[in-house]
Amino acid sequence: MGTHYRGPPEEVRALDVYIKLVRAAESLVAKVSRHVETFGLTVSQFGVLEALHHLGALCQNALGRKLLRTGGNITLVVDNLEKAGLVARERQKTDRRFITVNLTPRGRDLIAEVFPGVVEIIVKEMAPLSPAEQERLGLLCRKLGLGTNDKEVRNVS
Amino acid sequence: MGTHYRGPPEEVRALDVYIKLVRAAESLVAKVSRHVETFGLTVSQFGVLEALHHLGALCQNALGRKLLRTGGNITLVVDNLEKAGLVARERQKTDRRFITVNLTPRGRDLIAEVFPGVVEIIVKEMAPLSPAEQERLGLLCRKLGLGTNDKEVRNVS
DNA sequence: GAAAAATAGTTTAATATTAAATTATTCCAG
DNA sequence: CTGGAATAATTTAATATTAAACTATTTTTC
Numbered sequence: 296m297g298t299h300y301r302g303p304p305e306e307v308r309a310l311d312v313y314i315k316l317v318r319a320a321e322s323l324v325a326k327v328s329r330h331v332e333t334f335g336l337t338v339s340q341f342g343v344l345e346a347l348h349h350l351g352a353l354c355q356n357a358l359g360r361k362l363l364r365t366g367g368n369i370t371l372v373v374d375n376l377e378k379a380g381l382v383a384r385e386r387q388k389t390d391r392r393f394i395t396v397n398l399t400p401r402g403r404d405l406i407a408e409v410f411p412g413v414v415e416i417i418v419k420e421m422a423p424l425s426p427a428e429q430e431r432l433g434l435l436c437r438k439l440g441l442g443t444n445d446k447e448v449r450n451v452s
Numbered sequence: 453m454g455t456h457y458r459g460p461p462e463e464v465r466a467l468d469v470y471i472k473l474v475r476a477a478e479s480l481v482a483k484v485s486r487h488v489e490t491f492g493l494t495v496s497q498f499g500v501l502e503a504l505h506h507l508g509a510l511c512q513n514a515l516g517r518k519l520l521r522t523g524g525n526i527t528l529v530v531d532n533l534e535k536a537g538l539v540a541r542e543r544q545k546t547d548r549r550f551i552t553v554n555l556t557p558r559g560r561d562l563i564a565e566v567f568p569g570v571v572e573i574i575v576k577e578m579a580p581l582s583p584a585e586q587e588r589l590g591l592l593c594r595k596l597g598l599g600t601n602d603k604e605v606r607n608v609s
Numbered sequence: 610g611a612a613a614a615a616t617a618g619t620t621t622a623a624t625a626t627t628a629a630a631t632t633a634t635t636c637c638a639g
Numbered sequence: 640c641t642g643g644a645a646t647a648a649t650t651t652a653a654t655a656t657t658a659a660a661c662t663a664t665t666t667t668t669c
Contacts, residue, residue, distance in 0.1 A: 309578040312590040319593040320477030392647040421466040433469040436476040549617040
C-alpha cells in the first residue's frame with residue numbers, strides 16, 4: 296500500500312476513485328485514438344465526423360455544445376477537416392451568423408468505414424465487464440451528475 | 453430514447469458506457485482545472501507538482517511514466533514550471549543523462565496550499581455516490597484493465 | 610578499447626484546448 | 640427607426656499532447 300496521501304478515509308477513497316476513473320477514460324480514448332489515426336484522423340476530428348454522421352448537418356455552435364468544446368476549438372478542428380476535404384461549411388441563408396457543417400461524400404465514406412472499428416474496440420475494451428457491470432458503471436458515472444441526456448447517448452465523442 | 457446508433461445491444465451498451473465514462477472524467481478534470489487555475493496552475497502543472505510533493509524529487513523520465521505523458525510533454529510542462537520558479541532541474545552527477553526535478557520552496561508552499569482544495573472538490577464531486585458505490589466504481593474502472601497499481605493510487609494526476 | 614546500441618532529454622511539427630478579444634449578424638428596447 | 644444587447648464564428652495567446660527526429664550520455668558488444 297502506498298504511502299503518498301494520508302487523510303481521512305473518505306478523502307483517500309474519493310481520490311482513489313478519481314484517479315481510476317480518469318486513467319480508465321484516458322486509456323480508452325488513447326485506444327480509440329490509435330485506431331482512428333490509422334485513417335488519418337485525430338480523436339477530435341473523429342468526434343466531429345461521427346456527430347455529423349449520426350445527427351446530420353449541424354452548425355458549429357451545435358457541434359460545440361454536443362461535443363462539449365469551445366467555439367474556438369470547433370473552428371480549428373473543422374478548419375482541418377475542411378482542409379482534408381471531409382466536411383464543407385455553408386453559411387445559412389436565413390441567419391448569416393450560423394455556419395452549417397456538412398459531411399462531404401468523402402467524409403461520409405470515411406466515417407462509415409472508421410466507425411465500426413471504433414465500436415469493435417470499445418466493445419472489446421468493455422469485455423472484462425459483464426453486461427450488468429457495464430450498466431452499473433454507466434449508472435455510477437451518470438450518478439456523478441455528469442451523465443448525458445438521451446439524445447447524446449450514442450455520440451462517441 | 454435517441455435514434456443515433458443502432459446496432460446489437462452489446463454494442464449500444466458499450467458505447468453508452470464509454471461515453472458516460474469519458475464525459476464523467478472530463479467533467480471532473482475540468483472542475484479540478486478550474487480550482488488549480490485560481491492558483492495560476494494548469495492541471496498538468498498541478499500533476500507534476502503533486503507528484504513531486506508526494507513522491508519527492510523525480511527525474512523527468514519517472515515523471516513521464518508516473519503521469520503517463522511523453523518525454524516531450526514533460527519537458528514542456530517542467531519548462532513552464534521552472535520558468536514560474538516552482539521547480540528546479542538538476543542534472544545527476546552519477547549519470548548525466550538524468551535530470552532530477554525538485555520542488556522549490558515556493559513550489560512546495562504552493563502545492564501544500566492547492567492540494568487540500570483539490571481533495572475537497574473531488575470529495576464533493578464524489579458525494580452523490582455512497583462509499584460503497586465509490587468503491588464499486590473504482591473496482592469497475594480498474595477491472596477494465598486500466599487500473600493503477602498501489603504505488604500510484606494517490607497520485608491525483 | 611572502439612563502435613554500436615540503448616537511454617534520457619530536447620526539439621520540431623502538427624493538432625488540440627481554453628479564455629479572452631474581436632468581427633459580423635441578428636434581435637430587442639425605446 | 641436607431642442604437643445597444645445578444646449571439647455565432649474567428650482570431651489571438653498560452654498551454655498541452657503526441658510522434659518523430661535529434662543530441663548527449665551511458666551501456667553493451669566484440
